[in-house]
Amino acid sequence: MDPSSLLQYLITGLTLGSTYGLTALGFTIIFNTTGVINFAQGEFVMLGGMMSVYFTRVLGLGEPVAVVLAVVGATVAGALVERLAIRPVRDCPTINLIIITIGVSILIRGLAMLAWGKDTHVLEPFSGDRPIMVLGAAVMPQALWVLAVSLLLLAGLKAFFSGTIHGKAMLACSHDPKAASLVGIGVQRMVLLSFMISALVGAVGGVILTPITMTSYDVGIMLGLKGFAACILGGLGNPFGAAAGGVILGVLESLGAGFVSSAYKDALAFVILLALLFVKPSGLFGLKDTKRV
Amino acid sequence: MSYRKDMIWLGCFFVLLMLAPAALPNNYFLTILILGCLHSLNAVGLCLLVGHAGQISLGHAGFYGLAAYASAWLSATAGWPVEASMLAGVALTVAVSFLIGMPSLKLKGHYLAMATLGFGIILSILFTETVDITGGPSGFVGIPRLSFFGREVKKDLALYRVVAGVLCLAVWLAFNLLHSRIGRALRALHTSEKAAQAMGVDIARYKLFVFVLSAAFSAVAGVLYAHYLTFIAPSSFGFMFSVELIVMVVLGGMVSVPGAIVGAFFVTVLPEFLRAFENIEVVLFGAILILCMMFMPDGMAGGWNRLWARVRRAWAARGASGAAHG
Amino acid sequence: MGSAVLATRGVSVRFGGVHALADVDFEAEAGAITAIIGPNGAGKTTLLNVISGMVAPSGGSIRFDGRDITAAPAHERARAGMVRTFQNLEIFSNMTVLENVAMGCHGRLSVPAWHSMLRTPRSRRIEADIRREAMEALEFVGMAEYAQATAKDLAFGRQRALELARALAARPRLLLLDEPAAGLNIAETQALAAMIVRIRDTYGLSVILVEHDMELVMGISDAIMVLCFGQTISRGTPTQVQKDPKVVAAYLGGDEE
Numbered sequence: 046m047d048p049s050s051l052l053q054y055l056i057t058g059l060t061l062g063s064t065y066g067l068t069a070l071g072f073t074i075i076f077n078t079t080g081v082i083n084f085a086q087g088e089f090v091m092l093g094g095m096m097s098v099y100f101t102r103v104l105g106l107g108e109p110v111a112v113v114l115a116v117v118g119a120t121v122a123g124a125l126v127e128r129l130a131i132r133p134v135r136d137c138p139t140i141n142l143i144i145i146t147i148g149v150s151i152l153i154r155g156l157a158m159l160a161w162g163k164d165t166h167v168l169e170p171f172s173g174d175r176p177i178m179v180l181g182a183a184v185m186p187q188a189l190w191v192l193a194v195s196l197l198l199l200a201g202l203k204a205f206f207s208g209t210i211h212g213k214a215m216l217a218c219s220h221d222p223k224a225a226s227l228v229g230i231g232v233q234r235m236v237l238l239s240f241m242i243s244a245l246v247g248a249v250g251g252v253i254l255t256p257i258t259m260t261s262y263d264v265g266i267m268l269g270l271k272g273f274a275a276c277i278l279g280g281l282g283n284p285f286g287a288a289a290g291g292v293i294l295g296v297l298e299s300l301g302a303g304f305v306s307s308a309y310k311d312a313l314a315f316v317i318l319l320a321l322l323f324v325k326p327s328g329l330f331g332l333k334d335t336k337r338v
Numbered sequence: 339m340s341y342r343k344d345m346i347w348l349g350c351f352f353v354l355l356m357l358a359p360a361a362l363p364n365n366y367f368l369t370i371l372i373l374g375c376l377h378s379l380n381a382v383g384l385c386l387l388v389g390h391a392g393q394i395s396l397g398h399a400g401f402y403g404l405a406a407y408a409s410a411w412l413s414a415t416a417g418w419p420v421e422a423s424m425l426a427g428v429a430l431t432v433a434v435s436f437l438i439g440m441p442s443l444k445l446k447g448h449y450l451a452m453a454t455l456g457f458g459i460i461l462s463i464l465f466t467e468t469v470d471i472t473g474g475p476s477g478f479v480g481i482p483r484l485s486f487f488g489r490e491v492k493k494d495l496a497l498y499r500v501v502a503g504v505l506c507l508a509v510w511l512a513f514n515l516l517h518s519r520i521g522r523a524l525r526a527l528h529t530s531e532k533a534a535q536a537m538g539v540d541i542a543r544y545k546l547f548v549f550v551l552s553a554a555f556s557a558v559a560g561v562l563y564a565h566y567l568t569f570i571a572p573s574s575f576g577f578m579f580s581v582e583l584i585v586m587v588v589l590g591g592m593v594s595v596p597g598a599i600v601g602a603f604f605v606t607v608l609p610e611f612l613r614a615f616e617n618i619e620v621v622l623f624g625a626i627l628i629l630c631m632m633f634m635p636d637g638m639a640g641g642w643n644r645l646w647a648r649v650r651r652a653w654a655a656r657g658a659s660g661a662a663h664g
Numbered sequence: 665m666g667s668a669v670l671a672t673r674g675v676s677v678r679f680g681g682v683h684a685l686a687d688v689d690f691e692a693e694a695g696a697i698t699a700i701i702g703p704n705g706a707g708k709t710t711l712l713n714v715i716s717g718m719v720a721p722s723g724g725s726i727r728f729d730g731r732d733i734t735a736a737p738a739h740e741r742a743r744a745g746m747v748r749t750f751q752n753l754e755i756f757s758n759m760t761v762l763e764n765v766a767m768g769c770h771g772r773l774s775v776p777a778w779h780s781m782l783r784t785p786r787s788r789r790i791e792a793d794i795r796r797e798a799m800e801a802l803e804f805v806g807m808a809e810y811a812q813a814t815a816k817d818l819a820f821g822r823q824r825a826l827e828l829a830r831a832l833a834a835r836p837r838l839l840l841l842d843e844p845a846a847g848l849n850i851a852e853t854q855a856l857a858a859m860i861v862r863i864r865d866t867y868g869l870s871v872i873l874v875e876h877d878m879e880l881v882m883g884i885s886d887a888i889m890v891l892c893f894g895q896t897i898s899r900g901t902p903t904q905v906q907k908d909p910k911v912v913a914a915y916l917g918g919d920e921e
Contacts, residue, residue, distance in 0.1 A: 075533065082448050130628055140392050144449055144588060145631045147396070152624025158617060230444060270459060273452045273596060281447075281579055307469050315456035322441035345902025511781050518780035518787060519794060526756045526767050533754035536716060536741035537834065547777060638883055 048138060049181030055296060056179075060188040060257060062295020063195035064090065069252030069279060069287035070202070071243035076281060077219030079234075081142045085126060085150040086247055087269020088157075092119040093248030094260035095157055098166040108169060109254040117243040122153070123244025135233070137277045150265065157262040170256040172330045191253045198249055199288055202242075206284075215239060219282075220337025246273075267311060271298075274318040280328030344648065347596055348509055355502040361493055368494050372566060374606040375501045376559045381586040381598040382505075382512050383555030388584065388652045389592035390521065392528040393443070396580045397454030397471045401553040403575025404432040405560035407465060409480040410570060415471075420485045424561040428554060435553030436546070440616055446531075450549065458580050465572035471564045477571030484565040501562055505599075508555055512595050515551075524548060585623050588630045591637020600638065602629040668727075669694040669838055669870045670746075675724035677894075681913045685894045694840070694885075697864055699881045702891035705816075705912060708874045709751060711891065712842050715872070716748045717741045728838070737860045743771040748840035749827045751874075757816035761807065763814050764826055765798040768833025773797070787910055801833040804866075805859065827898040832863065838870045838871065841864065845877045853877055857884050857919070882906065890914065 068090055075083045096118045100111030130145050171190045175181035206212040217225040218235045226232045251260070253269075258264075271294060277288025294314055302310035319330065355375070359368055379400060387393055409427030412418040418426070436501050442453040465472050484491045486498065508576045515521050527534035527541045534541055567613055586605045590597025612618055634641035667692040677685040677883045685707045692698040700708045704896035709824070715726060717738035733741055745767070756764050772795050780789040802808045805825045810818065813824060824844060830916055831839055845853045857880050864871055874882050881904045882886065889912050890898040898908040 080447075082452060084451075118575065134632055137631070138392070139448065140394060141387070141631050141635060143394055143451060145582065145583065145628050147394075147581065148624045148627025148631065150624070151578075151620055155617070155620035155622075155624055159621065176512065266459070268450070270456050274456070277449075277452075297359070311463060312460045315460045318456055319438070319441065319453060322445065322453060326441070326445050326449075514787075515781050518783070518791060519766070519773070519775070520777060520780045522759070522767055523770055524757055525763075526770075529758060530754045532718065533750065533756065534767070535718070535738040536750075536754070537830070538739050538766045539767075540737075540739045572750055585776040620791055659842050662805045 046099065050303065052180055052182040054299045056182060056184055056188055057303075058296030058299030059190045059292060061294070061299060062275075062292035063191050063251040064254040064291070065269065065271050065275045065295050066288035066291025067126060067198065067246050069275035069291045070284050071247040071250075072272055072276045073248070073282065073284045073287045074239045074243045076276075077284070078134065078215060078236050079131070080139055081131075081146060081276075082273070083240075084143065084146040084269065085265075086243060086272060087199060087265035087267070088150050088153040088264070089119050089123060089244040089247030089265075090251035090254075090268045090272075091157065091262065091265035092122055092153065092244075093251030093278045094168065094255035094264070095161055095166070095251075095262065096248075097168055097252050099161060099170065099184040101151060103202055108171065110253050115252055119248030119251075120241050120245040123240040123242075124165070124237060126244075127240035131236070132233065135236075149236065150269070151162070154262055154265060161260060161262060165259050165261040166255075168252075170254075173332070185257065187253075187256045189304070191257070194253050195288075198246060199285070202246070211235075211238065211288060242243070267274075271314045272316040277318055277326070277328055278322050280330045281329065283330055286328060286330030286338060294338075295330075341513065342421050343594075344517070346511045348506060348513065349658070351509070351599070352506045352597070355506070357501070359498060365494060368498055370610070372498050372608060373503050374492070375498070375505045376563050376566075377586065377606050378599040378602040379505050379508055379558045379559040379562075380596055381590070381602040382508055383552030384583050385587045385590065385592065386515070386524070387552040387596035388587050389594070390516065390524040390599075391545050392397070392529060393549065393585070394448060394451040395454040395552070396451055396550065396577070397438070397456075397458035397461075398552065399575045399577065399579035400454070400458035401431050402563070402579070403465060403570075403572070404434060404461060404559040404566035406570050407459055407478065407558035409561040410473060410478050410564045413480070413482050413495055413565070414480050419488075420565055421487075424565065427561045427564075429440055430556035432550055432554050435550050436556070438492060439549040439553075441506070441547045443549060444542050450545075455577070455580075456596040458577055462576050465575060472572070475572060477569055478564075479569050479614040480597050481564050481568040481570065483568055484562065489519070497523045497566055499567070504558060504562065509599070511594060516595070518646075520547075528554045534603070548602060564638060570653050580624075581627075585626055588627055589638055591640050592635070594637060594639060597639050599638045604638075614619050667694060668692060669729060670872065672711075672715065673725050673727075675711070675714055675721045676720050677707070677714060677719060677725065685714065685721070685891075687898055688891070688894070689788070690896070692872050694870050695868060696886040697860065697873060697884055698887045699873045699885040700814045700891060701878070702876065702897075705893070707894040708891055709830055709842055710894075712748065712840055712872070712890050713744055716746065716840055722745055726830045739771070741836065745835075746835035746840065747834040747838075749824075749842055749844060751842040751846060753820075753822055753823050755815045755826055755830075757814075759815055760810040760811070761802065761813050761815055761818065761826055762795070762796060764797055765801050765829050765833045766794050768801065768830040769794045769797050770823055770834075772834060773803040775900060785906050788797060798829075798833050801829040804832060804863075805829045805856070820847055821849075824848065826857075827920070830862075832867070835867070835868055838872065841871060843875055844873070845875060845880050853880055856880070860884055865899035900910045 068086055071086050093115050097116035100106045100114050101108055102210050104163055126149050130149055170187040172186045185268050206216055214230045215235050217230055218232055222232050275291035275294045276287045278294055279286035298310055301313045340535055352397035358371060371461040384398055389544055408430050409423040412423035414424055438453055438457050442449040466475050484497055495498060519608050523539045523544055525538055582605055586601035587598050589604060670692045672688060672690045675685055675688045688860060700711060710719060714721050725732055728746060741831060755851055766912055773790050775787050775790045802811055805891055806840045807825055845856055861884055885902055888902055892914040897910045898905050
């Protein structure tokens with residue numbers, strides 16, 4: 046294989062992987078505070094992209110404003126989901142909560158379809174579409190945006206979890222909710238916060254990727270599934286491992302599509318997911334061994 | 339519910355299924371009835387898995403489709419007898435479900451839901467992409483009709499009786515299972531995995547058993563579907579159908595086998611009433627899942643019972659106050 | 665007394681950086697009631713979890729009836745004859761009392777799955793056996809009249825008795841009791857003490873008891889091991905342990921008691 050196309054695939058993979066990583070991060074944050082796998086995670090990513098498109102195209106807002114509004118909108122959606130659908134049933138068995146998130150996911154998808162139709166939409170790249178040539182590979186400026194924004198967001202989250210009282214409280218909740226509530230942490234507040242952060246992170250991932258991959262009402266299923274595969278790859282429960290898992294998955298997928306076959310590139314994430322469940326369910330960066338029963 | 343009551347229910351249900359066609363105005367309704375039975379077959383298996391073992395599968399449409407396509411290909415392309423293709427289709431699906439379930443169910447938590455979701459999506463990609471084998475998006479045509487020992491089941495009414503009989507058999511198996519030590523063990527591990535283990539229940543094995551069993555139910559439904567319609571397309575086996583199956587079970591109250599069947603018929607008939615509102619089904623199914631889980635986790639039957647109890651209480655209270663006044 | 669029915673050698677458990685158990689050697693004589701006591705956080709329940717297979721030790725070995733079971737999963741240990749109860753009740757709340765106890769027979773009275781699915785005569789015989797033996801266990805703890813009640817509707821003390829009946833239905837050779845007196849009043853605790861002795865005498869089984877109630881422990885135990893911060897600080901008969909200055913110091917130092 047020639048080095049420039051390898052580089053090209055790597056860059057594409059890193060870009061895609063950033064969004065997978067952000068989605069995976071969202072899964073982990075909610076999983077840590079609630080023990081629930083949030084099936085609506087992919088829809089937050091979709092909302093980020095679709096709302097940006099809506100705000101620019103239909104309302105005619107400038108792209109920076111539209112993007113910020115879209116992220117805020119998705120975050121509000123995350124808060125609403127927690128308030129309206131999760132909190133009222135918080136004492137139910139986990140399986141009921143998961144079914145609710147499945148319901149939320151197809152409800153959001155259905156509403157998006159009714160509101161915005163079934164078409165595929167694009168968003169203008171943030172700063173033009175003239176590629177920059179690096180060692181024979183063409184790098185879209187948007188790819189740099191994706192990488193930069195993802196890294197910034199990760200750094201911000203890192204600072205939040207280790208440096209602020211709310212972040213530390215969320216970590217405490219994930220380790221032992223009962224103990225956390227005993228020392229005066231409002232577990233319910235933390236769950237709300239985790240849904241908002243997950244939605245925010247997911248929406249950012251959706252917004253920055255949309256200029257590259259386009260979006261439609263149903264991109265959430267696939268992105269959600271890949272985000273979850275990334276989660277397992279990085280180790281469910283470890284937010285930054287999950288983000289790294291996303292990047293690795295993105296690169297593998299891009300290389301697979303480039304060198305093997307692009308028709309089945311979506312299958313790769315699932316093959317990796319099953320392979321991991323077989324051999325190393327704790328993931329590459331798992332904090333502790335996943336409990337076997 | 340005691341075993342006796344369940345058997346009485348099953349007897350009545352069987353009689354109802356056998357009498358139902360007589361009350362139908364035309365063949366179109368018979369189609370709906372057959373589909374309702376096939377959906378019920380899926381839902382009964384899933385009810386065991388979701389309601390009793392507490393595990394979610396979002397890939398049962400995949401099992402339904404895998405068996406249908408396998409049997410279709412074997413009989414139409416490879417020229418096998420229909421009975422053999424059907425058996426092979428079910429066997430293949432059972433083997434595949436075992437391979438999916440084994441790693442996912444060894445783990446604590448809900449890995450199965452995601453593993454099956456991924457599996458279902460991959461299968462629908464395969465159904466669509468492998469055009470040479472499956473006919474691609476436009477579907478697989480020319481599947482031989484259901485036949486036994488060379489005799490084709492020509493009439494839809496006869497085929498309906500076969501499907502209804504299979505459904506009743508499946509319900510009988512499910513009831514037997516639920517009223518045995520296995521059913522108890524499933525309910526036990528759903529409530530407390532720790533205590534079930536402490537009583538000697540190998541919980542991973544039980545979950546796997548139910549998962550494979552439910553996949554087998556879906557597979558049987560799938561092969562019947564293929565050899566009834568003689569035409570199948572990938573769109574029938576997509577992610578939304580997996581969700582619809584979950585909706586059926588949830589509407590039925592998760593743990594109730596009759597409930598799952600009522601849910602299945604409800605979801606089968608619903609689109610007939612929603613013809614006027616295009617695309618609204620998705621939204622509706624989402625809303626049903628959320629609202630059921632929030633307000634009637636024991637399903638339509640449970641919701642109805644509670645409503646009825648409230649009405650009766652109100653009635654009794656009125657009667658009492660009336661008596662006091664009088 | 666006979667030889668050790670259960671023995672741990674050098675068992676250690678670490679949670680994060682904390683040593684919950686460090687190098688614990690423990691033995692329970694066959695046919696005896698052996699108690700594990702110690703201040704809060706001493707690692708008593710952790711040891712019981714290690715013995716029953718709910719927690720994997722980071723080091724050491726466990727032998728049951730002379731067989732190494734260190735790697736055996738919890739359900740296999742249960743089937744081998746080691747059954748436990750839980751400190752925070754783990755009853756099957758939505759099932760009837762009889763069904764709960766029937767779960768105790770699960771490992772012992774078994775039949776291949778297809779018999780159950782087809783409800784063969786063999787399956788029906790097994791179900792009848794399970795029912796009969798579950799009723800016997802319920803009668804033993806004096807709860808036969810509640811057989812058809814839903815487990816979650818029982819009073820707390822009865823739920824404890826239910827767990828005991830469920831464990832007895834398994835006909836264990838070793839019964840592990842995790843704080844069986846927690847939440848019981850004085851009269852109930854006394855009845856429990858008599859019950860434990862009666863169980864041991866009737867079924868000839870061995871009992872390992874983790875308990876806070878000193879009166880109960882001192883009254884019925886044949887041997888006691890004292891844990892403190894994950895380490896064994898004393899062992900012997902009740903009288904020996906009570907006189908051990910290290911034990912006195914541990915309990916006086918353990919303010920949180």
